[in-house]
Amino acid sequence: MATGARGPKTIVIGGGVGGLILAQGLHAAGLPVEVHERDASPRTRTQGYRLRVSPDGERAMRECLPPRVIELLLATSNQRHGEGLLAFDEQLAPQWAPAFDDPRGSGPDKIDAVDRVTLRRVLLAGLDDVVRFGRKLTEVVETTGGVTARFSDGSSATGDVLVAADGANSAVRTQFCPHEQPRDLGVRTVFARLPMTAVHQAGLPAQLRGEFSYVIGSDGHHLGLMPMVFREAPPAAAARLWPGLDLPPGEDYYMAVLNVHRDELGLSDDEFFAMDGRALARFATARMSAWHPALRGLFALGDAADTFAVSLRASVPVVPWGTERVVALGDAAHTMPPSGGVGANSAAWDAALLTGLLRQVADGDIGLADAFDRYRTGVTEHATAAVGLSLKIAQWSIRKIDIAMPAAEPGKNSANSAPAPLH
Ligand SMILES: Cc1cc2nc3c(=O)[nH]c(=O)nc-3n(C[C@H](O)[C@H](O)[C@H](O)COP(=O)(O)OP(=O)(O)OC[C@H]3O[C@@H](n4cnc5c(N)ncnc54)[C@H](O)[C@@H]3O)c2cc1C
Structure with a gap:
């Protein structure tokens, strides 16, 4: 493998939440990384929505993002107005009002929720030379020496590893694992x-x-x-x-x-x-x-x-996929409903794990195969808990959904360390 002094070169497909957090982490560690995003520019996507940031998600972001980017994220995050949730019937008669336990407390530095459009632009800070827009992936080709991504504009990019961070409708997943599609x-x-x-x-x-x-x-x-x-x-x-x-x-x-x-x-x-x-x-x-x-x-x-x-x-069950050079992150690896607000937090968690492992590869502490094994095991366990949590909240908050909740696995509840509000 062409792992030079600065480690394996990573090609990230998709400049969404997970791909950009990974890019920030690798870039901050001095590892070579390129992100290829299909949107024509950072301004292409304007549909904003609020993203809850869980304790795990905040921790992962703080691990990957340089302090100045974190400062910007905190400054543009939600001004908190209270803990918990109020439920009403359709005539606005109060029903119940659970409070949520958050180990972060309510300190001034807590990143509780962010606006998705703002988050994405904040995550681009300092990555001008890393992110290329207008690159829609059409095919991944692996060779003995590396992996090449081909794009619809005729261009291509080659690296040592490729990370599929291209979301719930991942083109990379469709190529490598067409039968593992999320269930409706x-x-x-x-x-x-x-x-x-x-x-x-x-x-x-x-x-x-x-x-x-x-x-x-x-x-x-x-x-x-x-x-x-x-x-x-x-x-x-x-x-x-x-x-x-x-x-x-x-x-x-x-x-x-x-x-x-x-x-x-x-x-x-x-x-x-x-x-x-x-x-x-x-x-x-x-x-x-x-x-x-x-x-x-x-x-x-x-x-x-x-x-x-x-x-x-939802991805039920979460099935790890990829090759010796290809791994998936975020929604491409595990899709879940927005209930509970865990999808982006899980993508951040994946990004932090992968950043740490690729740093170890670059330092010569572990080989790439070992790193990818550990990554897939960690992500599968964490995402299984996250999908389970989001389904549990969906089943509780939405009268009818079409699949049964997967059985809980004892001790595997690490997706969120606090009960989560629903979406
Ligand atoms: C309304 C709503 C509310 C939500 N609220 C929350 C919440 O509160 N908390 C939470 O944790 N999660 C929430 N989620 C889920 C969260 O948005 C996703 O889990 C998260 O964005 C996944 O990140 P990702 O990087 O895997 O994918 P994405 O953020 O979807 O990014 C994928 C990127 O890949 C690009 N791409 C796709 N195909 C290609 C291609 N062929 N070539 C190149 N690029 C490509 C896309 O343009 C996109 O930029 C919510 C989702 C919705 C819809």
Whole structure:
């Protein structure tokens, strides 16, 4: 293997949450790394949503990211408004209000939640020479001496190892492991970003303001409202901490999530996923038409460009895949529903583990085969617990999902060290 003094050269496919955290970790360690991302530029993707950061996820990010990037992340993270979650029925009668135990406490340096668009741009800080945009992977070719990624623009990149960080619909997984696709949970979800000021002006009752709230409809539909209040406006934080870094405006918002089982859509999947943001907002509004008046019009307050639909899927079981030179990270390795807010945290966890192991390879402490063995074992165990947690919360919070929860494995609950709020 062409492991020079600086270690194996890593080609990362996908510049999302996991791929960029890995790139930051390897770059900070002085190891050669290139990220190839299909988006044309960092500004291509604007659909933002709130990402909860778990204790494990924060720890992994702090392990990989240079202090200045962490400072920027903290400055642009969610200003916390309390612990726990408030649940209501559709007429806003309080149901229950669990508090969540977080070993981090509520200290000023805790990164509790972030905005995904801002996170991705923050993670690009200092990686100008590392990340190449407009590179959509079409094929991976392995040789005895290395591994080459080919892209749709005709270009290619060669390294010693390739990391598939290309998300839940991973092209690398489809090439190497076409039968291991995540399973459909049958739940269709509409996500929207609702400007906080507009939501308050529209009369959101005081008890829901700034709170993580959940409305459980007797019709089987479920609405989540999660506040994202930036500690500091991202452009101001960038000007202070990383002048020249292009961060989005960062208006405070609620992430709104409406879950509907496909049997209750009244539409085919093709029709549902063909809807644009405006049509999805109308769909959600119609579903909430008999709910409390303060809730009915919420989805109409979102920007159509930020309203989108996903189907919830999960890797059950988590099956490790790859080759001597190819490993997977994040959603490409293990997909899970957003419930519990563990997918991005798991991607960060994977990135921290892989960074540490590739550093050991570079130092000559272990061989690549040993590193990949340890990586796959660790990721499979951790992700199995994470998928189990997200399914457990999905089953608890969504009336009907299509697969049974995998049996709990004793002692394998390391995905989160604290009970997690749901999405
Ligand atoms: C609405 C919503 C809310 C969520 N909330 C939370 C939460 O609170 N907490 C949490 O931990 N998780 C949450 N998740 C899950 C989380 O977003 C994912 O688990 C996480 O983004 C996975 O990171 P990743 O790097 O594996 O994949 P991604 O972040 O999806 O990145 C994959 C990247 O690969 C690129 N790519 C894809 N195909 C190719 C190709 N062929 N060539 C080159 N590049 C390619 C994509 O453009 C993308 O940039 C949420 C998900 C959703 C949808």
